Amino acid sequence: MNWLFLHSNQILTFVKSITDGKLLIVPVLIEGSWHLQAQNPDSINEFPNSPFRATESLKTFLFIPAESVGGEIPSEKETVIFGAKSCDLPALQILDKLFLEGAFEEPFYSERRKKTIIIAEDCSDCLPSCFCVAVGNTPYPENTADLIFSDVEGGKLVAAATERGEELLKKHGGSFSAATELQLSEQKEKRNAIKEKVKISLQEQKIEIPENIAEILQKKWPDKIWEKIAETCVECGACNFVCPGCHCFSLTDELTSEGKALRTRVWDACLSENFTRVAGGANPNKKREVRLRHRLERKFIAPYEAEEGYACSGCGRCIDACIGKLDMRKIIQEVANA
Amino acid sequence: MPENPYKSIPAKLLDVIEESGTIKTFVLKPERPILFEAGQFIEMAVPGVGEAPFTPSSSPAVSEKMDVTVMRVGKITEVLHDLSPGAMLGLRGPLGKPYPVDTEFKGKEILVIGGGVGLAPLRSLLYALLDRIDTYKKVVVRFGARSPQDIIYKDLMKKWTTNSPMDFVISVDADDTGKWKGPVGMVTTIMDDLPINISDAVAVVCGPPIMMKFATLKLLELGYADSRIYLSMEKNMSCGIGKCGHCRLGPYFVCEDGPVMTYDKIKNYEAIWD
Numbered sequence: 001m002n003w004l005f006l007h008s009n010q011i012l013t014f015v016k017s018i019t020d021g022k023l024l025i026v027p028v029l030i031e032g033s034w035h036l037q038a039q040n041p042d043s044i045n046e047f048p049n050s051p052f053r054a055t056e057s058l059k060t061f062l063f064i065p066a067e068s069v070g071g072e073i074p075s076e077k078e079t080v081i082f083g084a085k086s087c088d089l090p091a092l093q094i095l096d097k098l099f100l101e102g103a104f105e106e107p108f109y110s111e112r113r114k115k116t117i118i119i120a121e122d123c124s125d126c127l128p129s130c131f132c133v134a135v136g137n138t139p140y141p142e143n144t145a146d147l148i149f150s151d152v153e154g155g156k157l158v159a160a161a162t163e164r165g166e167e168l169l170k171k172h173g174g175s176f177s178a179a180t181e182l183q184l185s186e187q188k189e190k191r192n193a194i195k196e197k198v199k200i201s202l203q204e205q206k207i208e209i210p211e212n213i214a215e216i217l218q219k220k221w222p223d224k225i226w227e228k229i230a231e232t233c234v235e236c237g238a239c240n241f242v243c244p245g246c247h248c249f250s251l252t253d254e255l256t257s258e259g260k261a262l263r264t265r266v267w268d269a270c271l272s273e274n275f276t277r278v279a280g281g282a283n284p285n286k287k288r289e290v291r292l293r294h295r296l297e298r299k300f301i302a303p304y305e306a307e308e309g310y311a312c313s314g315c316g317r318c319i320d321a322c323i324g325k326l327d328m329r330k331i332i333q334e335v336a337n338a
Numbered sequence: 339m340p341e342n343p344y345k346s347i348p349a350k351l352l353d354v355i356e357e358s359g360t361i362k363t364f365v366l367k368p369e370r371p372i373l374f375e376a377g378q379f380i381e382m383a384v385p386g387v388g389e390a391p392f393t394p395s396s397s398p399a400v401s402e403k404m405d406v407t408v409m410r411v412g413k414i415t416e417v418l419h420d421l422s423p424g425a426m427l428g429l430r431g432p433l434g435k436p437y438p439v440d441t442e443f444k445g446k447e448i449l450v451i452g453g454g455v456g457l458a459p460l461r462s463l464l465y466a467l468l469d470r471i472d473t474y475k476k477v478v479v480r481f482g483a484r485s486p487q488d489i490i491y492k493d494l495m496k497k498w499t500t501n502s503p504m505d506f507v508i509s510v511d512a513d514d515t516g517k518w519k520g521p522v523g524m525v526t527t528i529m530d531d532l533p534i535n536i537s538d539a540v541a542v543v544c545g546p547p548i549m550m551k552f553a554t555l556k557l558l559e560l561g562y563a564d565s566r567i568y569l570s571m572e573k574n575m576s577c578g579i580g581k582c583g584h585c586r587l588g589p590y591f592v593c594e595d596g597p598v599m600t601y602d603k604i605k606n607y608e609a610i611w612d
């Protein structure tokens with residue numbers, strides 16, 4: 001990756017120039033948690049960033065929760081999203097593959113994805129639910145985002161991970177200089193430090209995630225363990241909705257008050273009982289524990305969602321969202337030790 | 339800009355044919371022709387009410403009209419059954435992969451096993467097979483209905499079982515008319531002594547899940563290779579284009595990788611028959 005240095009007195013100019021005239025989404029601290037929200041570009045007076053991932057994942061803006069899809073494909077506004085973290089990015093690869101490839105392209109996602117610039121930055125802190133380092137991920141972005149930023153003394157290092165990112169740097173290039181050896185080693189040190197921090201956080205919580213998750217999940221475990229694990233799941237689907245990589249949806253049809261047929265694509269959840277039910281009542285995933293295990297299988301067994309590696313990036317959102325206190329890290333541990 | 343795969347093509351309901359107490363055939367004229375191949379399906383919508391997947395039952399060679407045979411089982415199928423000619427419906431498709439009638443099936447002996455409303459999708463396959471009957475060694479059909487009254491497409495069935503290039507036998511689970519002259523028993527009971535050279539044959543199975551299960555087990559027992567058994571998988575579907583996740587079966591999207599799938603691909607996954 002070709003790292004450039006952006007001096008702190010240039011940062012705001014750069015941010016303003018790439019966000020000019022676009023819809024701007026930035027991390028905002030609200031009652032102790034970080035949320036990605038639209039903000040007026042004029043009110044930006046510092047580089048928009050958060051110490052760790054926001055509550056909302058990127059899919060909220062690219063594959064939006066509910067969208068009218070029965071008619072014409074609208075032209076979307078050019079958008080810039082700041083505050084993407086490393087654990088937000090693998091999901092984009094999953095969504096891109098699913099929605100942009102195959103026999104059919106999903107035109108609504110495609111339109112938003114094309115018009116959205118994604119800016120990611122290293123984490124400087126972590127949440128108790130973070131476990132990126134335990135699933136082969138790092139707390140600093142290395143790909144997929146258009147631009148990646150790291151904090152260094154006196155400014156920021158920036159690199160492009162996509163063609164669009166390269167173009168952005170070229171277009172706004174005047175203010176950059178090549179990163180120095182010193183700056184690169186400072187970046188490396190900081191990156192190692194945050195990686196260590198996530199590891200220590202996991203150790204302190206006594207969470208040890210085995211390396212062979214796929215194997216563990218693939219073994220035919222007695223359903224009894226899963227029955228017990230799934231006991232507190234209330235099938236709300238929150239884990240599905242907050243997950244950056246969960247992409248299931250349903251099409252629903254309704255009549256407007258003027259009698260016009262409206263078709264909406266809405267997020268759906270594989271944790272809900274009716275997700276796979278067919279007429280007559282047959283349902284391959286009738287049991288809650290089967291649905292819960294199914295979700296984990298989809299995250300950790302290739303090539304279900306991802307060709308290689310895991311489809312879970314360790315962002316921990318599903319852990320924070322679960323009112324049944326289900327923690328997939330502990331589930332994996334429990335199943336491994338069963 | 340790509341086309342919108344969620345947008346239905348308006349289709350006018352030309353005729354409604356009553357096939358049995360719970361099954362009707364809807365004859366549709368789409369605003370523009372929908373060219374499909376046997377085995378592919380469509381999503382049919384009652385505008386503003388909802389959509390469901392169905393396999394056309396008409397000949398794939400006919401493009402200006404399309405027949406869809408529907409069993410009344412729930413929300414959308416009930417609304418459909420109450421419609422009269424003239425109503426407007428919506429169609430999306432064709433979706434999924436067709437039977438390999440011109441490739442893997444070519445030069446083979448073809449055994450088709452069907453049950454219940456499974457005859458609807460099979461009718462379009464049989465039309466396609468008849469259109470190229472000379473390219474197969476033979477076509478043998480064994481079909482099971484609950485009772486003589488439940489047999490749909492009665493006139494066509496009479497013709498196909500008595501006077502056609504196919505070896506076609508229908509059995510009924512029970513004869514409630516006292517007039518049935520054919521065999522009585524589940525379809526699996528007429529699968530012994532088939533005039534088929536198994537090593538040179540492919541088998542197609544389509545029907546209710548329970549029938550599919552027992553017919554497949556029977557085929558395996560008879561010695562059919564896993565990869566030569568073509569199953570029509572019925573899963574909950576919404577998008578029909580491999581995106582929404584409803585039809586997931588192991589690593590597959592049944593709507594995109596199927597709905598016809600060979601047994602070797604799916605046998606290791608749980609609950610394939612549910």
Ligand SMILES: Cc1cc2nc3c(=O)[nH]c(=O)nc-3n(C[C@H](O)[C@H](O)[C@H](O)COP(=O)(O)OP(=O)(O)OC[C@H]3O[C@@H](n4cnc5c(N)ncnc54)[C@H](O)[C@@H]3O)c2cc1C
Pocket residue numbers: 277278279280379388389390391392393394407408409410411412413414415416455458459571572573574575576597
């Ligand atoms: C590839 C394929 C081909 C089919 N071909 C035919 C056919 O030719 N004739 C026929 O009568 N039936 C066919 N079916 C079954 C038919 O789709 C269901 O009977 C229908 O969805 C029931 O809808 P409903 O609203 O009346 O039932 P409800 O039970 O009220 O279902 C509500 C919703 O659940 C979903 N759903 C329920 N059952 C199924 C199902 N089996 N498959 C997918 N989604 C389902 C649908 O979204 C449906 O709208 C086919 C199914 C598949 C998957």
Ligand code: SF4
Pocket residue numbers: 052053085086087088123125126127129130131132133138139140198313314315316
């Ligand atoms: S999981 Fe890792 S990458 Fe994501 S916010 Fe936490 S520390 Fe950052």
Ligand code: SF4
Pocket residue numbers: 239242243244245246299311312313314315316317318319
């Ligand atoms: S499964 Fe949970 S931890 Fe993994 S990516 Fe999804 S929300 Fe994050």
Ligand code: FES
Pocket residue numbers: 574575576577578579580581582583584585586591592593594
């Ligand atoms: S029906 Fe949506 S993925 Fe198959």
